[in-house]
Amino acid sequence: MNLEKYRTLFVDEASDHLQEMARALAALSAGDEPATEAIDTLFRMAHSIKGMAASLDYDAASSLAHKLEDWMEPLRTGAAIDREGLGLVAEAVAGLEEMVACVDETGAPPQPRADLIARLSRSEGRAGTLPALQPAEPTPAAPLKKKLQRPRHRRSPARSVSARRRLIASWPR
């Protein structure tokens, strides 16, 4: 296997998927598109990142994407998500972003995020019991959308590691 070719493909495509997940999260938060569409996008992107990461033996990224996929499964059949749940998904997406950045910058497999996996595991199945997100809520939706519409992550030498870390830290928790 031409590892470098696939590593580059992984970074490029996973970055595109993470961008799309951020857009879907913002849309879900603001009620800009039907929740089923946004959730389907989030699920498919996580599924795709899981497969790519597993192909390169990036177990940390594959496990986190898999856990996120499992966490979102009830949402695909109509369960509601609240703001806390949205924040957790945003954290998982940010965790994946950090892992992709690690591969991009160092070429090394990313480190596991046991903390995030544990939190997703603890609240797994909770999505179906939480009160639904109210898209019309005036306060948190707009800032959340603004925060999630971050610049596209690309292999750019102009963006330093610390700048990327700050960007990730600005995501809603």
Place this chain on the structure above:
Amino acid sequence: MAKRVLIADDAAFMREMLRDILTDGGYEIAAEAADGNEAVSAYAKHHPDLVTLDIVMPRKSGLEALREIIAAHPGACVVMCSALGQEALVMEALEAGARDFIVKPFKPDHVLEVAQKAIAKVSE
């Protein structure tokens, strides 16, 4: 003559991986598709000897595309590509006419073995 394959997967990464494995194994790539709609159109246009069809795709899922392909071309040789945890969907696909399935991540030897057996079944 090399057998011709249609690769359908929404991830360019996965399409590239399958392309490399299959061409190294002596197959010719007839076309690639990034969603179920493209897969159905590409099948009608190219009539490949084999289709590798990802289950989770946008716009039209692999299962929906499989049903349309089989309805229009009952002899189509389709192998589903799935991930761990999609066993129920794989069973549904096999009942709908898929010849076999490959679980990601792809292992070259296994992909080639499944492809060869699926095509051989059609030729019997």
